[in-house]
Amino acid sequence: MTAASKTFRSQVFSVLRPAEPSPAARRWRAFHLTVLAVGLLAVILLSIDEFAAGHRIYLRSAIWIVTIVFLVEYLVRLWIAPEMPLYAEMPPMQARLHWAVTLPGLISLLATMPAVMMTGGYGITGTDTASVFCILWIMKLGLHAPAFGTLARVISNERAPITSVLIVFAILLMAAATAAHMFERVKQPEAFGSLPNAMWWAVVTLTTTGYGDVVPLTTGGRMIGSLLMISGIAVLALMTGVLATGFAQEERRREYLRVWDQVSRVPIFASLGVVTLSEIVGKLRTRYYPAHVTVLRRGDPGDSMFFISNGEVEVRLPTGGSVRLDDGAFFGEMALLNRQPRAASVATTRPTTLLVLYASDFYEIASHIPALAEAVENEATRRREENLGREGKR
Numbered sequence: 001m002t003a004a005s006k007t008f009r010s011q012v013f014s015v016l017r018p019a020e021p022s023p024a025a026r027r028w029r030a031f032h033l034t035v036l037a038v039g040l041l042a043v044i045l046l047s048i049d050e051f052a053a054g055h056r057i058y059l060r061s062a063i064w065i066v067t068i069v070f071l072v073e074y075l076v077r078l079w080i081a082p083e084m085p086l087y088a089e090m091p092p093m094q095a096r097l098h099w100a101v102t103l104p105g106l107i108s109l110l111a112t113m114p115a116v117m118m119t120g121g122y123g124i125t126g127t128d129t130a131s132v133f134c135i136l137w138i139m140k141l142g143l144h145a146p147a148f149g150t151l152a153r154v155i156s157n158e159r160a161p162i163t164s165v166l167i168v169f170a171i172l173l174m175a176a177a178t179a180a181h182m183f184e185r186v187k188q189p190e191a192f193g194s195l196p197n198a199m200w201w202a203v204v205t206l207t208t209t210g211y212g213d214v215v216p217l218t219t220g221g222r223m224i225g226s227l228l229m230i231s232g233i234a235v236l237a238l239m240t241g242v243l244a245t246g247f248a249q250e251e252r253r254r255e256y257l258r259v260w261d262q263v264s265r266v267p268i269f270a271s272l273g274v275v276t277l278s279e280i281v282g283k284l285r286t287r288y289y290p291a292h293v294t295v296l297r298r299g300d301p302g303d304s305m306f307f308i309s310n311g312e313v314e315v316r317l318p319t320g321g322s323v324r325l326d327d328g329a330f331f332g333e334m335a336l337l338n339r340q341p342r343a344a345s346v347a348t349t350r351p352t353t354l355l356v357l358y359a360s361d362f363y364e365i366a367s368h369i370p371a372l373a374e375a376v377e378n379e380a381t382r383r384r385e386e387n388l389g390r391e392g393k394r
């Protein structure tokens with residue numbers, strides 16, 4: 001393989017890499033999602049007989065096009081598999097084989113199945129076949145949704161509390177099912193005559209679903225039912241709390257890593273020690289702005305300041321001129337230091353990644369990292385004088 005085609009392969013790989021922030025990668029993801037949405041819509045519409053009758057040819061064509069896109073995507077992903085860091089040491093064919101049998105590889109392959117089914121003479125007229133496409137494609141959507149990776153990590157991180165809640169659930173379920181079986185089995189032998197049947201009632205009650213297909217009739221059974229409903233609400237609330245906290249912590253951890261990566265590009269932080277830096281990193285948030293978006297408006301109250309990790313902004317000065325700031329610079333500090341409204345409007349000139357520091361965190365950091373506070377204050381003073389000078393010249 002020539003060096004040029006190897007570079008091309010790595011370029012394609014970076015475009016298809018999940019969560020890659022480059023504009024080309026974002027465009028690809030938007031295109032992929034649109035294709036998926038079109039495919040799913042076509043499949044859904046095809047399952048509505050009255051609608052499909054008059055539009056079958058268009059719906060079939062849409063499904064064909066979507067399937068071809070997925071087929072090409074699968075082949076490309078197979079081709080770029082050797083670029084994955086995990087397979088870096090393997091010969092290309094071995095890397096491709098390895099990727100092909102991973103979950104993403106298998107799901108990507110399954111997503112191309114509609115093509116095989118169509119060319120194999122199965123047709124795509126029936127609701128059943130259409131539903132199969134729906135399942136295959138929705139799995140592909142799951143593959144590219146970052147939320148799934150996060151969910152897996154949250155479940156893994158929180159496995160101890162999740163297991164505890166599940167054990168409480170199991171204890172309540174078994175105890176209630178056994179008690180209800182004892183109280184109700186004579187009056188309702190069909191619904192409560194066996195433990196598995198009683199467990200069905202217990203699950204429906206404990207999860208607060210309440211189909212109402214089976215209800216206890218004895219006083220004892222009703223008391224068990226009441227307790228179970230109240231416990232059900234508590235157990236579900238507990239599970240919600242565990243998962244919500246897990247998600248929030250996971251998001252904080254990811255943000256920390258993202259910021260850590262970006263912070264090195266801001267010179268004002270370069271001289272800080274690791275401990276101080278890690279404290280600041282915990283307080284910064286990354287924000288991606290497309291080109292030509294207003295970040296700050298003159299006259300607005302100031303609640304945060306910004307560091308440019310990469311990109312460029314234009315500061316539109318009140319005197320009429322403008323100043324451009326790029327990688328490593330900061331802005332929005334004057335409102336925080338002077339406790340006054342924003343002195344100028346600031347807008348991006350190209351896609352820009354900013355690190356945001358909220359006012360309360362800025363004051364806290366400034367109070368115990370004097371060197372940082374001083375550097376920011378000096379620059380703010382210089383800017384104020386520059387603006388006054390410009391105003392004087394007008």
Ligand code: CMP
Nearest residue numbers: 315323331332333334335342343344383
């Ligand atoms: P703030 O007043 O909070 O919001 C607007 C920001 O524009 C201001 O903080 C500064 O960070 C920035 N700014 C104002 N004047 C200048 C200047 N002359 N040069 C660079 N940046 C400036």
